[in-house]
Amino acid sequence: MAELVLFNKPFQVLSQFTDRSEDGEKARATLSDYLDIPGIYPAGRLDYDSEGLLLLTSEGALQHRIASPALKMAKTYWVQVEGEITDHALTQLAQGVPLKDGVTRPAKVKRIPEPAVWPRVPPVRFRESVPESWIELTITEGRNRQVRRMTAAVGFPTLRLIRYRIGDWSLEGLAPGDFRTVTVNLPSPARNRPRPGARTGRKRS
Incomplete structure (x- = not known):
């Protein structure tokens, strides 16, 4: 059995617990501003300018199961793109x-x-002359800034990126900066369905 923390990472928060500038002062928001659970670490990462689900655990086997490229765990994103995305672009992304x-x-x-999600702070820059659209994209790999590079490559730059689901776990019911814990059975991959945990939390004050 292992404890897994499901955290809704806000925009412009690092997926790590420390960030120090050259003069030693804290430069950017980190996980330590939101989580005070000893011994946990991210299973994978989420870019500073992306939002949504980040999984954390203290169990190495569980971290490997989630983050290993070889295991191809599916990750689902809600993506706001610039322009009215075309059928051709969707076909390119799928293939x-x-x-x-x-x-x-x-x-x-x-x-x-x-999607009915929280407003981003700061908001996405709105241009009346340029339409926008949303897609749901599920991938099974985790290259650096992959989703943004994919949408740009088919002609529709990403404006906002929210990771909604990783494997069986989603951010449903979590506001930005909130978390909940679930218990995961190990080591059998067939028994990794989460069970509700007792701990929930909000941003540290």
């Missing part, structure tokens, strides 16, 4: 997009209505 580090694996993708 695989050529990037500098190789063609991406086939993905699942569809148009979605704008």
Whole structure:
């Protein structure tokens, strides 16, 4: 059995517990501003300018199961893109997009209505002359800034990126900066369904 922390990482927060500038002063918001649970560390990462689900654990085997590229755990993102995305672009994303580090694996993708999510702070810059649209994109790899590079490669730059789900776990019910814990059975991969934990939390004051 292992404890897994599901955290809704806000925009412009580092996926690590420390960040120091050259003069030793804290430079950017980190996980330590929101979580005070000893011994946990992220299973994978989420970019500073992305939002949504980040998983943390103190159990190495669980961290490996979630983060290992070889195990291809699916990750689902809600992506706001610049422009009205076309069927051709969706087909490209689904089949695989050529990037500098190789063609991406086939993905699942569809148009979605704008999701009922929290407002971003600061907000995405709005331009009346440029339309926007939302897609749901599920990938099974984790290259550096992969989703942003994929949408840019098909002609629709990412404006806002929210990770909604990793494997069986989602950020449903979590406001930005909040977390909850679940218990995961180890080591059998077939028994990794989460059970509700007793601990929940909000941003540290």
